[in-house]
Amino acid sequence: MNETIVIIVRVIISFFTLLIFTRLLGKQEVGQLTFFDYINGITIGSIAATLATDLSSKAWAHWLGLVGYALLTGLLQFITIKNRYLGKVLDGEPTVVIENGKILETNLGKMRIKLSELMTLLRSQQIFDITQVEYAVFEINGELSVKQKPEFLPVTRKDLQIPVRPGRLATEVIQDGIVLDQNLEQRKKDRNWLHQQLRAHNIEDVKDVSFALILPNDSLYVDKFEDNIGKETEMGDYDGPY
Amino acid sequence: MKKFLLYFIPFITLAVFIxxxxxxxxxxxxxxxDDRLYESIQQIEAGVxxxxxxxxxxxxxxxxxxxDKIVRRVQFSVEKEQLxxxxxxxxxxxxxxxxxxxxxxxxxxxxxxxxWEQLAR
Incomplete structure (x- = not known):
């Protein structure tokens, strides 16, 4: 048995199976994972690693385990979307832990959070005075969402009745010296307009541009490859390897 | 065509793996x-x-x-210990x-x- 070749083949099987299954299972962000999702992910990863390197058992056995976990995860996702009742049972639900500055100890106990942990979570949201909190909700992904009392919220443009213009997105038009014509068209501009704008920035060749954006106000932001930065911003305090 | 390939390639990949x-x-x-192992061993039994x-x-x-020939072919689908x-x-x-x-x-x-019976079962 040639272990090297067998492991290479198994790594290919394990890697691409994992890639396909994770793409099929959706795009949930790591920050939004529940505790169960997190552990489930670790288990799936662990099975994939065993599939690649454990030659003492058949690849097929591990692969089936991987498929089983992926299928059940997909099934649970489907159930939690389709059935609200089961969704609540399987995922849990957000719980109010502070109401009008008062800590709800019973709910806190149900969620198994210590008071010191609650205070840490509040401080991480820049809230150092618990009396400012109107509601604090412990989410199913372990994060704390806080709604401050209105008198402690910052003033907005609406409060001051300052007119606002509708926001737009910035559009990338040059990346690594290559013009993105599709994006130019999206903003109803052409290459002539782009070259005109670049000349205004003293740039003759588009290849000198590392990155360019059309900003929401229709002006062009340009970043050249040549940065012309001195040593003032260097962060190192003493000589190192680079 | 692009959408077809998007589903076809992962499907074929999984099928090849299986x-x-x-x-x-x-x-x-x-x-x-020259890879008739079972027959060779039957011949040896008769000869003995x-x-x-x-x-x-x-x-x-x-x-x-x-x-040696058979090992090279079956090594991806059997346990190392069996070999x-x-x-x-x-x-x-x-x-x-x-x-x-x-x-x-x-x-x-x-x-x-x-x-031999148990190999790759």
């Missing part, structure tokens, strides 16, 4: 003339019973070559043949038949 992982049962069968040691020795050399065990059995058959010890060769041959 085939590779389950190909052992098919690939352990002879696909040519007839005390025809010259023929048995020729067949034992064929048996080793056939096993090592059969390696050991074949080495012991070879040793028994060299020593012309019919009793030990027959013991190992029947042990091999059991192992």
């Amino acid at each position: 085939t590779v992982m389950n190909s052992g049962a098919f690939l352990k069968q002879p696909l040519g003339k 019973k007839n005390k025809n040691w010259d023929e048995v020795k020729t067949e034992a050399a064929k048996m080793e070559k056939a096993w 090592l065990e059969i390696d050991g059995t074949i080495a012991r058959i070879r040793g028994g043949v060299e020593a012309e010890d019919d009793q030990s060769v027959l013991e190992e041959i029947y042990y091999y038949y059991g192992q």
Whole structure:
């Protein structure tokens, strides 16, 4: 048995199976994972690693385990979307832990959070005075969402009745010296307009541009490859390897 | 076309993986003339019973070559330990043949038949 070749083949099987299954299972962000999702992910990863390197058992056995976990995860996702009742049972639900500055100890106990942990979570949201909190909700992904009392919220443009213009997105038009014509068209501009704008920035060749954006106000932001930065911003305090 | 490929490529990839992982049962069968391991061992059994040691020795050399070929084909779909065990059995058959010890060769041959049944099942 040639272990090297067998492991290479198994790594290919394990890697691409994992890639396909994770793409099929959706795009949930790591920050939004529940505790169960997190552990489930670790288990799936662990099975994939065993599939690649454990030659003492058949690849097929591990692969089936991987498929089983992926299928059940997909099934649970489907159930939690389709059935609200089961969704609540399987995922849990957000719980109010502070109401009008008062800590709800019973709910806190149900969620198994210590008071010191609650205070840490509040401080991480820049809230150092618990009396400012109107509601604090412990989410199913372990994060704390806080709604401050209105008198402690910052003033907005609406409060001051300052007119606002509708926001737009910035559009990338040059990346690594290559013009993105599709994006130019999206903003109803052409290459002539782009070259005109670049000349205004003293740039003759588009290849000198590392990155360019059309900003929401229709002006062009340009970043050249040549940065012309001195040593003032260097962060190192003493000589190192680079 | 692009959408078709988007689903077709992962589907085909998974199908190829499943085939590779389950190909052992098919690939352990002879696909040519010099990979007839089971037949070689049956020949050795017959030769040992007839005390025809010259023929048995020729067949034992064929048996080793056939096993080397089969290992290369089935290694992706079977357990490493199973291959090592059969390696050991074949080495012991070879040793028994060299020593012309019919009793030990027959013991190992029947042990091999059991192992062969279990290979890639």
